Amino acid sequence: MALYAIGDLHLHFQSEVKAKGQIKDRIWKNHEQKVKKYCEELIRPEDTLVLAGDHSWGRNLAECEADLQFIMDLPGRKILLRGNHDMFWDAKKTEKLNELFAPRLEFLQNNFFAYRDYALVGTKGFCFEGPFYLNRRGQIIGWDEEQEAHAAKLIEREAERLRCSFEAAKTAGFRKFILFLHYPPTNILEVESPFTAMAEEYGAEQVLYAHCHGESRFADSILGEKHGIRYSLVSGDFLKWKPMKVLD
Numbered sequence: 001m002a003l004y005a006i007g008d009l010h011l012h013f014q015s016e017v018k019a020k021g022q023i024k025d026r027i028w029k030n031h032e033q034k035v036k037k038y039c040e041e042l043i044r045p046e047d048t049l050v051l052a053g054d055h056s057w058g059r060n061l062a063e064c065e066a067d068l069q070f071i072m073d074l075p076g077r078k079i080l081l082r083g084n085h086d087m088f089w090d091a092k093k094t095e096k097l098n099e100l101f102a103p104r105l106e107f108l109q110n111n112f113f114a115y116r117d118y119a120l121v122g123t124k125g126f127c128f129e130g131p132f133y134l135n136r137r138g139q140i141i142g143w144d145e146e147q148e149a150h151a152a153k154l155i156e157r158e159a160e161r162l163r164c165s166f167e168a169a170k171t172a173g174f175r176k177f178i179l180f181l182h183y184p185p186t187n188i189l190e191v192e193s194p195f196t197a198m199a200e201e202y203g204a205e206q207v208l209y210a211h212c213h214g215e216s217r218f219a220d221s222i223l224g225e226k227h228g229i230r231y232s233l234v235s236g237d238f239l240k241w242k243p244m245k246v247l248d
């Protein structure tokens, strides 16, 4: 039995790709075939795969059908996190999605899922991504304060959702946690955030996040061990489409 994670598949079996980088960059060429191949090689029926958001370019559930079917056809148990591009997933309808797709897919938000004696908790997360203002040497000398204030509200709401997830798991008796976020736990300026604080408060062993695409963004947030917690980026292009093993 093993736990794997990967994020940002950005599937588009039915819909148009909206990011130019994804069309141009070689890493995205036939990426869904690579995902399928690696999953079939690695993941056994008793294993669990967490998909850390940005599953599909579809704008609603009907436009995501083929993409979600592709995920359903991958081996093992599949748990999905909500990404910023997952338009099919209304934040208030997570329970409905869980009813609709049970037992083929499970949707993680305001709830948790058990993996052995661990609770898998998570939410989309959020972080302020700019715009930042740079000087001639490329150093950050300021940022858009209105956007930052807007981001602070979204961060607060996501932090509440994450607390719901942790508390539901704690009430059910879980004491070991693995935390999944779609957005990185901090932005490029911060060393901590409500998400890293909560990971420490509840004693999460690992924090996994996605969303950062392209080499220039791979080091946007924490990577490796910090305050006893292991932080990993699991965006698909960073992993070259091979799911990362999180736990045995």
Ligand SMILES: [Fe+2]
Pocket (backbone or CB within 6 Å): 008, 010, 054, 083, 085, 211, 212, 213
């Ligand atoms: Fe993405």
Ligand SMILES: [Fe+2]
Pocket (backbone or CB within 6 Å): 054, 083, 084, 085, 182, 210, 211, 212
């Ligand atoms: Fe994203």
